Amino acid sequence: MKLNKSQPIGVFDSGIGGLTVANAISKLLPNEKLIYFGDTAHLPYGDKSARAIKQYSYIITDFLIEKGCKAIVIACNSATAVSYRFLHEMYKDDIHIFGVIHPVVLAVTQDESIKKIGIIGTQATVQSGVYESLFKQQKPELEITSLATPLLAPMIEAGFAPNSTIDGVLQYYINRKEFEDIDALILACTHYPLIKDKIADLLPPHVKIFDNTIYAAREVQLELQRLYLLSNKKSSENEFYVSDYTENFEQTTQIFYGEKIKLELAKIWKLS
Secondary structure, eight states, rough: OEEETOOEEEESSSSSTHHHHHHHHHHTTTTTTTEEETTTTTGGGSSSSSHHHHHHHHHHHHHHHTTTEEEEOOOOOHHHHHHHHHHHHHHHHTOOOHHHHHHHHHHHHHHTOEEEEEEEEEEHHHHHHHHHHHHHHHTTEEEEEEOOOTHHHHHHHTTTTTTTTTHHHHHHHTGGGGGTTSSEEEEESTTGGGGGHHHHHHSSSTTTTEEHHHHHHHHHHHHHHHHHHHOOOOOSOOOHHHHHHHHHHHHHHHHHHHSSOOOOOOOSSSOO
C-alpha cells in the first residue's frame, strides 16, 4: 500500500483514556490530522479476555484503515499487550502500527540509575507479563515488580481524577510493600497521567515516574520522520469516534484531551 504524508494518524483505545496519547501526539505533531476511535461499548479492556481484545482491535484497525490512516497507534496498554504483535504481523506490509509499551521500556533501560522498577496497570496488562518479558530481553538485571490496579481506570473515566475520592485507593496501591525501594514507576495505563501528580505525592522524591503517552508520541514522530511521512500541513480537523455514545463520555473527554471535542457515533458492530 502506497502511503503519503497527508494521510491521517489513527489512534484507538478501549474508551476515552487514549485521548491522553492523542493529545500528546497532537502537541508534538500539530500538522498531523488524527482520527480517534474509543471503544466505549466494550470498556474497559482491562478485564476482557485476550481473544475479545484481539477481536475488538482487529475491527477497529480495519475501520481506521478504511478512513485512510497511514499509521495506527494502539493507545491502550491492555490492547498493546495483547494485540500489538498480532496487528503488526497482519498489517506490516500495508500500514505502520505503534503501541505504548515498547517506547517506555526503551526509555527506562537507557537510564543507568534505575535498578528496581514498579509497574501499575490493568489486570490484562499485568497478567500478560509483556513488560517483564521486554525488560528481560533488554536489561535482564533489572528488578521488576508489577501490580494490577483495576479500580483506578474506571474511577478516572467516571470523572474522579480531580476528586479526593481516589486518594484512598491510590494510597492502598502505591504504599504496598513490594514498591519499597523502587527507583522508577511506570504508569502502564493511558488513564494514569491524569493522576500523575497525586501518585508523585505518595512516592519518595527520587522515584522517577514514566508516563508512556510522551514516549509513544516521540516514537511516532521519529518513525514517520524516518519514513518521510510527516505531514507539512494539516489537511483537515481531527475526528473523534466512539462505539457507544453518552453525554457523560463527551463531557469527560475534556479531562483527557485538554479541550472540548465533538464525538461521533460509529456503529462498526452490534453492541455486546
